[in-house]
Amino acid sequence: MTDVSNAPSPADNAEDTVWVQEVAFIDSVPRWIAMTFVFLVFIGTWQFVTSFGLVSPIILPTPAETLKDMIFVGQNLLTGGYMLTALWITILEVIYGFALAIAIGFTLGVLVGETAFGEKAVMPYLVAIDTMPKVAFAPLFVAWLGFGIESKVALAAFIATFPIVVGTAAGLHAADENARMLFKTMGASRMQTLIKMKLPTGLPQIFTGLKIGAVGVMAGAITGEFLGGGKGFGELIRVAASQLNTPRVFSLILYLSLVGLALYLLVQFAQRKIVFWHKERVGSYDG
Amino acid sequence: MNTELVENEVGAPLGAPVYELSRVSKTYARNLVVALEGVNLTLRKGSFTSVIGSSGCGKSTLLKIMAGLIPPSQGRVVLQGKPVTGPRRDIGMMFQQATLFPWKTAVENIVLPIEIRDGKAAAKAAMEKAYELLDIVGLKGFENVYPNELSGGMAQRASICRMLITEPAVLLLDEPFSALDELSRDMMNMELQRICTEQDATAFLVTHSIQEAVILSDEIVVMKPRPGRVAEVVKVDLPRPRTLEMMTTPEFGEIVEYIRGQLDKGEDM
Ligand SMILES: Nc1ncnc2c1ncn2[C@@H]1O[C@H](COP(=O)(O)OP(=O)(O)OP(=O)(O)O)[C@@H](O)[C@H]1O
Ligand SMILES: [Mg+2]
Numbered sequence: 255m256t257d258v259s260n261a262p263s264p265a266d267n268a269e270d271t272v273w274v275q276e277v278a279f280i281d282s283v284p285r286w287i288a289m290t291f292v293f294l295v296f297i298g299t300w301q302f303v304t305s306f307g308l309v310s311p312i313i314l315p316t317p318a319e320t321l322k323d324m325i326f327v328g329q330n331l332l333t334g335g336y337m338l339t340a341l342w343i344t345i346l347e348v349i350y351g352f353a354l355a356i357a358i359g360f361t362l363g364v365l366v367g368e369t370a371f372g373e374k375a376v377m378p379y380l381v382a383i384d385t386m387p388k389v390a391f392a393p394l395f396v397a398w399l400g401f402g403i404e405s406k407v408a409l410a411a412f413i414a415t416f417p418i419v420v421g422t423a424a425g426l427h428a429a430d431e432n433a434r435m436l437f438k439t440m441g442a443s444r445m446q447t448l449i450k451m452k453l454p455t456g457l458p459q460i461f462t463g464l465k466i467g468a469v470g471v472m473a474g475a476i477t478g479e480f481l482g483g484g485k486g487f488g489e490l491i492r493v494a495a496s497q498l499n500t501p502r503v504f505s506l507i508l509y510l511s512l513v514g515l516a517l518y519l520l521v522q523f524a525q526r527k528i529v530f531w532h533k534e535r536v537g538s539y540d541g
Numbered sequence: 542m543n544t545e546l547v548e549n550e551v552g553a554p555l556g557a558p559v560y561e562l563s564r565v566s567k568t569y570a571r572n573l574v575v576a577l578e579g580v581n582l583t584l585r586k587g588s589f590t591s592v593i594g595s596s597g598c599g600k601s602t603l604l605k606i607m608a609g610l611i612p613p614s615q616g617r618v619v620l621q622g623k624p625v626t627g628p629r630r631d632i633g634m635m636f637q638q639a640t641l642f643p644w645k646t647a648v649e650n651i652v653l654p655i656e657i658r659d660g661k662a663a664a665k666a667a668m669e670k671a672y673e674l675l676d677i678v679g680l681k682g683f684e685n686v687y688p689n690e691l692s693g694g695m696a697q698r699a700s701i702c703r704m705l706i707t708e709p710a711v712l713l714l715d716e717p718f719s720a721l722d723e724l725s726r727d728m729m730n731m732e733l734q735r736i737c738t739e740q741d742a743t744a745f746l747v748t749h750s751i752q753e754a755v756i757l758s759d760e761i762v763v764m765k766p767r768p769g770r771v772a773e774v775v776k777v778d779l780p781r782p783r784t785l786e787m788m789t790t791p792e793f794g795e796i797v798e799y800i801r802g803q804l805d806k807g808e809d810m
């Protein structure tokens with residue numbers, strides 16, 4: 255690095271001035287060690303709080319109890335027990351809800367982001383609805399669609415639609431003036447400009463919307479089950495909670511969060527494959 | 542054409558008129574800014590014309606009107622005998638930013654105009670030509686690279702290729718190299734001159750650099766602001782082909798000084 259010129263310089267046999275940039279210890283810890291550390295601190299605190307009787311076991315079970323119950327639930331799931339049936343129902347609600355949210359959200363997003371009509375006439379209503387507490391619509395969906403899976407799908411889709419609309423609309427506005435002019439000079443039609451330029455340009459924002467939607471769809475499905483009954487995982491949680499079976503509630507939530515995580519990672523995977531040119535900054539720690 | 546206008550115009554003694562602008566004015570409806578007023582201009586085939594003027598004097602507006610991107614408020618724009626009423630196939634344009642699309646490789650970016658106009662099959666057929674163009678601008682070996690792996694100068698080279706692939710009769714350039722460092726900028730300008738000569742293209746360049754304008758142009762249009770108008774058209778009689786060494790000659794210096802003086806006169810307005 256120091257030897258740039260070929261001509262011998264008087265400093266050629268002087269010592270290198272290579273120096274090491276200082277990195278604080280806390281920033282230099284490898285990720286897996288850091289994660290394990292936080293996990294152990296968490297479990298340790300939990301163990302401490304429960305074993306000294308600081309809170310009642312009904313409110314907070316010990317880590318061991320929770321682990322025991324997790325194994326029980328895991329066995330039930332793996333052997334195709336009733337919990338698997340319930341989980342499958344919730345997974346279906348999430349999949350249908352997400353698919354519906356993507357279809358509606360993307361369509362509305364294009365309408366709002368691409369047409370002046372959509373922006374002027376549709377967007378204000380969307381904003382108005384978006385500011386409402388959407389779970390409050392749950393009883394309505396039950397009244398309209400019954401206690402079956404449909405009312406949960408509807409609530410899940412309802413919650414997840416808005417971030418997708420906003421992401422799509424924002425994405426369509428992301429193309430800069432130069433790109434627009436360039437397409438004009440090439441004589442591109444509106445459809446061509448949309449498909450070949452605006453949509454690809456907006457994909458990062460669209461995927462951000464999808465990720466927020468993926469989180470919302472899970473919340474929607476479970477809330478729907480809490481408020482509208484049915485046979486899903488949310489119902490298992492509600493029953494366990496009403497029986498003060500806290501370890502069960504904990505382990506059910508943990509398994510449920512795995513489903514949510516899987517959906518999120520699926521969207522992220524799709525994003526990495528499709529939007530290969532876009533380097534994500536948030537959520538990555540490698541600079 | 543309007544014969545009484547001809548004496549106000551100063552045309553290069555080259556080919557036949559390609560672009561003819563008469564009495565072109567533009568008032569932006571949004572803020573009632575008079576961006577251009579009564580611009581008369583004739584570009585002749587194979588000529589290289591630069592526009593220079595302070596910021597906001599309507600250079601980009603003029604270019605956009607010529608390109609058919611925005612309509613003039615008044616006046617007449619004719620290209621190759623046909624009035625300009627929208628984007629045209631015989632116009633190639635380049636902007637300050639390279640604007641390559643990151644989801645397409647260099648060569649895919651270059652055939653994009655063909656893809657838009659004549660479809661995917663035609664774009665595929667044009668690949669061969671795109672490879673040749675990339676070779677000409679010194680990007681051999683970078684054909685299948687994505688734009689985020691190209692430097693600023695390389696990206697601008699690629700966008701020159703994209704402009705040239707449709708073999709436009711006129712090139713409209715809005716400060717195409719102003720984002721580059723001076724060295725690559727000089728290189729690109731020489732490149733541009735060579736391409737224009739080779740393809741017998743008519744070029745119209747917006748620039749902020751007097752040197753750049755003088756070294757490239759047959760004529761320099763000096764514009765004044767508020768309202769944007771043509772103050773003077775300066776001829777550059779340096780021999781062709783131009784070389785970077787010419788920038789050290791006294792003739793070059795004289796023209797640069799003259800134009801600087803013309804521009805300074807407008808500054809206190
Ligand atoms: N879309 C627009 N709407 C309203 N006014 C505009 C618009 N574009 C440009 N103007 C105004 O018209 C005038 C000329 O602008 P223009 O962009 O043509 O200048 P320019 O000579 O290209 O400047 P620069 O050298 O900074 O690029 C400016 O006063 C600007 O404010
Ligand atoms: Mg400009």
